[in-house]
Amino acid sequence: MSINILLADDHQLTREGVRSLLEGEEDINVVGEALDGRSAVRLARELGPDVILMDVCMPDMNGIVATTLILAENPRIKVIALSMLDDRRFVSNMLRAGASGYLVKDCSFKELARAIRMVIANRTYLSPGIMDVVVKDYVRPPAYSDSPYSSNLTIREKEVLQLVAEGHSTPQIANSLHVSAKTIESHRQNLMAKINAKGIAGLTKYAIREGLTSA
Amino acid sequence: MSINILLADDHQLTREGVRSLLEGEEDINVVGEALDGRSAVRLARELGPDVILMDVCMPDMNGIVATTLILAENPRIKVIALSMLDDRRFVSNMLRAGASGYLVKDCSFKELARAIRMVIANRTYLSPGIMDVVVKDYVRPPAYSDSPYSSNLTIREKEVLQLVAEGHSTPQIANSLHVSAKTIESHRQNLMAKINAKGIAGLTKYAIREGLTSA
DNA sequence: TCTGATTTCGGGGCAACCCTAATTTTCTCC
DNA sequence: GGAGAAAATTAGGGTTGCCCCGAAATCAGA
Incomplete structure (x- = not known):
């Protein structure tokens, strides 16, 4: 058989x-x-x-x-x-x-x-x-899936992600969002954990895939 | 034969x-x-x-x-x-x-x-x-050369750029190319100056546009 | 009300960033 | 073949920012 x-x-x-x-x-x-x-x-x-x-x-x-x-x-x-x-x-x-x-x-x-x-x-x-x-x-249930169809990022996180991918530094982002730089850093940390990306390069690529910024 | x-x-x-x-x-x-x-x-x-x-x-x-x-x-x-x-x-x-x-x-x-x-x-x-x-x-000869690698990047710079866009750190890159970290820093500096990009986000986007890495 | 997600903040270590500058190798041109 | 340019390499030294640890305050819903 x-x-x-x-x-x-x-x-x-x-x-x-x-x-x-x-x-x-x-x-x-x-x-x-x-x-x-x-x-x-x-x-x-x-x-x-x-x-x-x-x-x-x-x-x-x-x-x-x-x-x-x-x-x-x-x-x-x-x-x-x-x-x-x-x-x-x-x-x-x-x-x-x-x-x-x-x-x-x-x-x-x-x-x-x-x-x-x-x-x-x-x-x-x-x-x-x-x-x-x-x-x-x-x-860690599918809230945190790296699938493009289920990106469960919060509004704030998307804001930060876009600004990061546009090349702004943490202090710049903190300033434009009127919060502490440490807050932005936390968001970046959470973002990297959620989408399983390493560093700014990974975040930028993800933002491009999600259409938050353009290459 | x-x-x-x-x-x-x-x-x-x-x-x-x-x-x-x-x-x-x-x-x-x-x-x-x-x-x-x-x-x-x-x-x-x-x-x-x-x-x-x-x-x-x-x-x-x-x-x-x-x-x-x-x-x-x-x-x-x-x-x-x-x-x-x-x-x-x-x-x-x-x-x-x-x-x-x-x-x-x-x-x-x-x-x-x-x-x-x-x-x-x-x-x-x-x-x-x-x-x-x-x-x-x-x-139709490349009047406006829209092609990747049309930029005047050297071979070495392309190597470094790809590795940066893949999320590797400077010491990692230095190690894998068997040169000093300072050398890689210089290449990164020159790259940013040449392609007018700011930071890793800008370098990553450029690398994607040029096909050196994928989003 | 209590849990959990979101947003917020801090400290310490190390990497990125910016400047200048030097040496060696490689290529090109005459 | 030798002069000059371009590329690749390394360095010092300083500022800033990224990254990982934790943790407190705010807010929503069970």
Whole structure:
């Protein structure tokens, strides 16, 4: 009884590479390839694979939406998300959509093979780095998720964040908000903890992603 | 006489996949793998490969800077750039750095194999989609050079800028570049003066605009 | 009213920032 | 091949600001 796999990734070279690796496994069988989310949904229906390796970011329809649609039709299928290193912010949404696993592309093939066999056994597999994000969100509930869809920053924090990202110094910000510099520093500390960013560089990047300032 | 290849890509799964595909070719031999630009430079020196498959976007040191450094040491080496679909803006800089080929990752292995054999024969290979970009830039020369790296930053300054924008501190950068912290400070000062940016926020934004790091 | 989130503030250590200036290496041009 | 320019390196010394520790006051809702 072999495992039937559907690949969904918009990079052909990645698809071919993963297929080549998987074909070295006796009990694994690649039954199809999708270039975008929409065709992944269609092929999942037509082929009924056991496992789908789903890139998170794809044109036309991203992996999160595709996963939701596929599992609504056929909850038996296991979806393993594949993402770039800096796409970790999609973790919670992908898992909420029903993914059984989450791998960063910076993982070994050995890890991928293990993930496939684990989800087949109805277990969940997360890359070590991803585990941290999930545990953090679990321990300190999703108020503090680094997901762009759930940035739970207070008004004050957004004000401070924007000014920081615009290049103002703490005393300048304190002055323009009429509070002590120490207050602004606390806000910055809380911001860095909330969005899991390191230093002004990280804060600035987050502010750009959130549209609080422009690059 | 087989072709020796060095892989430089920060995604292990991609490296393993491409390696697996290349190993199916009789006359091609993968001699090493680099996870970032810096180790690519080192491995290029140690292994002296015939061809380097170089991801454009990598942490620590990107493919453009790495290519520049590698070809300065050993112009005999052929570099083929691999990029994501939306990294096309780096085409001109990568070619200017001396790359012999430019492939988008959404290409077939067949295409990759052909590219490798062409650059070995001292020819240039560009993905069809990339050709368009090059021709367009050729027809309408860079009157207003909106391209990244158009700024008069030196290689070293670009290295430092990327590391700063990735959130590293001055002592960390000094350590990883094996120079004094004062040297890094000087580079940072010069950078801020050159690009008229204030503080780490300004430097980070500039690095994002120039594609040295991602938001 | 009590809990918890928000906003506020302080001290100490270290890093960023600004200035000037020197040496060595590398490149370019004649 | 040698002169000059540009780049890369290091340094001293001072001011300011960032960052991490904690903690008090304010305010909202259970």
